[in-house]
Amino acid sequence: MKIALISDIHGNLPALKAVLNDIKKHEPDAIFCLGDLVNFAGWDNEVIDLIRKNNIPCLQGNHDEGIGYSKKIFPYSFANEAQQQFGIDSIRWVNEHITNSNRAYLQNLPFLFKIEIKGLYHTITIAMVHGSTTSNLEYVQESTDDAYLLEMMESIEADILCMGHTHKPWHRPIFCEAENKKIYRHAVNVGSVGKPKQENNRACYTLLNIKNDAALSEPAAVHVQFEFVHYPVKTVIKKIASLGLSDAYNNFLLNG
Template identity: 40%
Template sequence: MRIALFSDIHANLPALEAFFNDVESRDTDAIYCLGDLVGYNIWPNEVIDQIRKRGIPAIAGNYDFGIGRSSDDCGCAYKTDDEKENGKVSIAYTNEIIKDGQRAYLRALPAHIRLDFQGHDRPLSVLLVHGSPRRVNEYLFEDRDENSMLRIMEQAGTDVMLFGHTHKPYHRILHCPQEDGTVQFRHAVNIGSVGKPKDGDPRGGYVILHMNADASISVKESITVEFIRFEYNIEKAAKAIEDSILPDAYAESLRRGK
């Protein structure tokens, strides 16, 4: 089973179109979107339309949740006054240009998607969330304490957890020693961002989750993650921001991948 997962498009239509061109050239069995379709660029309606017309199952990101409810709060953890002011412009602009049908679509998106597979020795649970199972806007960074990450996954009843929100991709394999001396493995995967990367690489990113037919949490290698980066027309997306009322800082962020 090869499952493509993408997230955090943030109204960047050139990046989304390049993503579709890339993923459609690969052999995948399913595709899912982990949220934050809108915000920070000028194409929220077009991005929503592209995902809807393809029938791609999607969940709500924190930005989608806010815009879906006509809120002026995107649930973003801005750190500086400049970021807060820029954020106000972005969510106000998105609320202004979003169409009624697209807003209703965002409002109806589920909080998570659970996929249950017939594993080799027991059922295998794969959970798709935006931030975390606990909160749509919780940040699960790569340096999260292992016990904390395991506790989050155990409480959610999942063996493989995929998420976005931080825009920084990684795959952590968590070791779970058992009383009988064996070891089980849980997988926590941040799938990165299609339209607003923050890991220093401005290319769009997504993942393909590979699960063997006999996938098991007892066999580490039976579940693997392929991180994919693709080129897109960054200048087109950045220029669109600069030609709008959105802060120019968002254009520079696309250029730098920060």
């Protein structure tokens, strides 16, 4: 089974369109979104409308929750005072322009997805969250230790845990013992479509491939592939400027 995973679009419609077009080439069996549809690039309603039009199941990220419940301020990451002020101004702008229908949609997004893939030897359980298994605000980094990652997976009975929120893609197979069997569990961050924080500035999404005869005793039973897609960054910069927001993220968008 092949699953495409997207996350952290943040109102960046050009990036989302580029990613969805790229995903089509791979013909996945399913597409899931791990949250944070809104707040940053200004196409918030258009992003939600496109996700809904394509019937893509989506989780509730911290920005979705904040805008969904009309919060004037909520936790978000920033690197300096200019980006902090940008965030305050962006939240205000989105709250003023989001439609009632889309606000209601954001309010009702779920916290967790779990799916089961029945293979020849195993039923593999995939769990998806925005931040962590307990909070859509928690940053689970690549440096997070194995014990905590396994603890999260065991708490929700998952073999594979897929996350967003940090905007940085990574994958780690973790060797462990479960029910007297030696297996590998997998922790994956799927990266960001609309506000990527990897070393390049391209939109990122993840392809998760699980073969029917996959054996969890083999680390390669789960294949994780990160895809990076070019999109018209300067169009996004112009859009942000048209909203009356600052250029605090221009260099970030251009250079990653």
